[in-house]
Amino acid sequence: MIVCITEDRASFSAPLKLLLLSLAKYCPDLPVQLFFPAADASFLEFLKRLPLVTLNSTPLARSTGWNVKPEAISTLLHAGHDDVLWIDSDIIVTRDFRHEFAGLDPRVLVATEEALWGNYSDANAWRARAWGFKFGRQLPFTINTGVMRVTRSHLPLLTRWQELLESDVYKQAQRLSTEDRPMHMFGDQDVLTALLSSAEFSDIELKILKRGSGIVQYFGLSGYTCAERFQNILHGPPYFIHSQVFKPWVKFAAKRQIENSRDFVDTLYLDLSPYTLAAQEYKADLTEPCTWMQPQSTTAALLRAVGFWYAPLVGLPIAILADIVKNANLSIAKRFYFKRNSLHDPADLKRSAGNAQQ
Numbered sequence: 001m002i003v004c005i006t007e008d009r010a011s012f013s014a015p016l017k018l019l020l021l022s023l024a025k026y027c028p029d030l031p032v033q034l035f036f037p038a039a040d041a042s043f044l045e046f047l048k049r050l051p052l053v054t055l056n057s058t059p060l061a062r063s064t065g066w067n068v069k070p071e072a073i074s075t076l077l078h079a080g081h082d083d084v085l086w087i088d089s090d091i092i093v094t095r096d097f098r099h100e101f102a103g104l105d106p107r108v109l110v111a112t113e114e115a116l117w118g119n120y121s122d123a124n125a126w127r128a129r130a131w132g133f134k135f136g137r138q139l140p141f142t143i144n145t146g147v148m149r150v151t152r153s154h155l156p157l158l159t160r161w162q163e164l165l166e167s168d169v170y171k172q173a174q175r176l177s178t179e180d181r182p183m184h185m186f187g188d189q190d191v192l193t194a195l196l197s198s199a200e201f202s203d204i205e206l207k208i209l210k211r212g213s214g215i216v217q218y219f220g221l222s223g224y225t226c227a228e229r230f231q232n233i234l235h236g237p238p239y240f241i242h243s244q245v246f247k248p249w250v251k252f253a254a255k256r257q258i259e260n261s262r263d264f265v266d267t268l269y270l271d272l273s274p275y276t277l278a279a280q281e282y283k284a285d286l287t288e289p290c291t292w293m294q295p296q297s298t299t300a301a302l303l304r305a306v307g308f309w310y311a312p313l314v315g316l317p318i319a320i321l322a323d324i325v326k327n328a329n330l331s332i333a334k335r336f337y338f339k340r341n342s343l344h345d346p347a348d349l350k351r352s353a354g355n356a357q358q
């Protein structure tokens, strides 16, 4: 297995280093292919201590941003690697994950469960339907592509994924604001979810790294739920922590004023991120400014201390409140909303999925 990481923003050298250092700590003999055209002299100096990291400093020919995944992965597969593990540059490793991949049939595709705060549901395979694909299967949730294990057996899927990411209709959608963009074309993983639930690719066996045990998808106030925290207390940390959407190294790069009470809560929750807590131990290895790792407010400093700087406890009071609000919202929604729109009722989803298969 070889790890594939790409980054095209020079300003993301710190999170990139954190991923490489954490990989070297927990999976020391795992080779890494890094695509980072913006690497400067100080980054090259840093790489000298990581002999298993190979730097590709020429940009990938066809794609940028989050649409780069199929091209980067297939480049490595075509170069002779059999088994590629994609990891997003906004992820830090907190545990050896290799046993999850050992001995897996090459036909199995590994990916992760989407963040609860994201566009979590793919009820009734709505993305595949919106793309006009024939229904193949109902996935339990949206596929998150932060971590993916892909083999040569998946080359047809990668080719099709890249075709769609390069299609005019998708490219036009990417230029729209996030409010106006059709949800089935929101990003690369909406397209992959559509393909994997379509008839064409529904035979691909999936192994999903779940929220909590496999990965923390730290996005929004449901980023690290109470259930995930208790699971980590009992069974140890997850393999990966994904700083999805909101990045502390971006948001806390400079001092900023809190705009309103909602901003206060969101900012505080980001300031209590398990990603930042895990990053602390590598601070001395970074040449970049690390002020974003420090608590940005007295409240954050207090909550980190009260949680003993232990990720499952830091931010627990906010996680409890967020869980209560979410569950209250759900039960209200179930009572009033599902009655009016039976398509979203889980029982109906099963029925309609069954009908579509017939």
Ligand SMILES: [Mn+2]
Residues within 6 Å of the ligand: 088, 089, 090, 091, 146, 242, 243, 244, 245
């Ligand atoms: Mn990411």
